[in-house]
Amino acid sequence: MTSRSSLPQLTVGWDYSPFATKRTGCSISDTILFMNPDEQPSTQPQFDPIKEAKRSKLEELRKQMVNDKALPLKNSNLVFGEGNVNAEVLFIGEAPGFHEDVQKRPFVGQSGKLLDKMFAKIGLPRRDVYITNIVKRRPPENRDPTPEEIEAYKPYLAAQIALINPKVIATLGRFSMNYFLPLAKMTNDHGKSTTLDGRIIFPLYHPAAALRAGSAMRAL
Numbered sequence: 001m002t003s004r005s006s007l008p009q010l011t012v013g014w015d016y017s018p019f020a021t022k023r024t025g026c027s028i029s030d031t032i033l034f035m036n037p038d039e040q041p042s043t044q045p046q047f048d049p050i051k052e053a054k055r056s057k058l059e060e061l062r063k064q065m066v067n068d069k070a071l072p073l074k075n076s077n078l079v080f081g082e083g084n085v086n087a088e089v090l091f092i093g094e095a096p097g098f099h100e101d102v103q104k105r106p107f108v109g110q111s112g113k114l115l116d117k118m119f120a121k122i123g124l125p126r127r128d129v130y131i132t133n134i135v136k137r138r139p140p141e142n143r144d145p146t147p148e149e150i151e152a153y154k155p156y157l158a159a160q161i162a163l164i165n166p167k168v169i170a171t172l173g174r175f176s177m178n179y180f181l182p183l184a185k186m187t188n189d190h191g192k193s194t195t196l197d198g199r200i201i202f203p204l205y206h207p208a209a210a211l212r213a214g215s216a217m218r219a220l
């Protein structure tokens with residue numbers, strides 16, 4: 001049985017301290033354990049018809065996106081998302097970057113490496129969560145996604161969330177946070193959970209912000 005005390009907790013002062021919150025004294029690992037204190041991640045692959053049905057519906061959705069001529073940013077690859085289709089925690093970033101576009105996988109570049117470190121630190125295997133983005137194609141030069149692009153991808157993200165049906169949505173960065181909580185401000189609201197439509201929304205700094213800010217972030 002997993003107990004709170006047996007897992008490492010993220011606290012302010014780690015290399016990736018932006019992922020923790022000083023304000024509430026609670027962290028993403030607290031939130032995950034709070035949601036699911038007794039379950040260990042399963043290591044035995046077993047045939048699960050409900051999971052398979054979900055997987056195939058998600059694949060159908062991916063194909064619909066590939067064939068949707070109206071979606072913007074057609075010059076880059078579709079990075080649909082990946083992970084456990086039954087995940088209790090869904091991480092949502094902003095938009096793919098260069099490496100994500102090449103590999104067609106979310107968070108595989110520098111930001112992804114930092115995210116992986118956070119997963120290791122909180123004892124949460126990456127394969128147990130699902131990871132995707134608000135906008136699923138790379139904007140040119142990694143510019144911010146526009147409101148029109150966010151709007152265009154919205155129905156697909158909504159369908160993806162409904163299919164995965166996570167208990168917790170951990171947003172990575174401002175665009176993802178404001179998608180769910182339009183009035184939230186990162187400095188004020190990161191690490192504070194809000195319940196929205198029956199799910200916990202847990203805003204986190206974007207790993208790229210942590211990479212950029214480094215010690216400045218730790219000082220916060």
Ligand code: URA
Nearest residue numbers: 093094095096106107
């Ligand atoms: N930044 C994001 O927001 N998403 C990715 O997939 C990679 C970097």
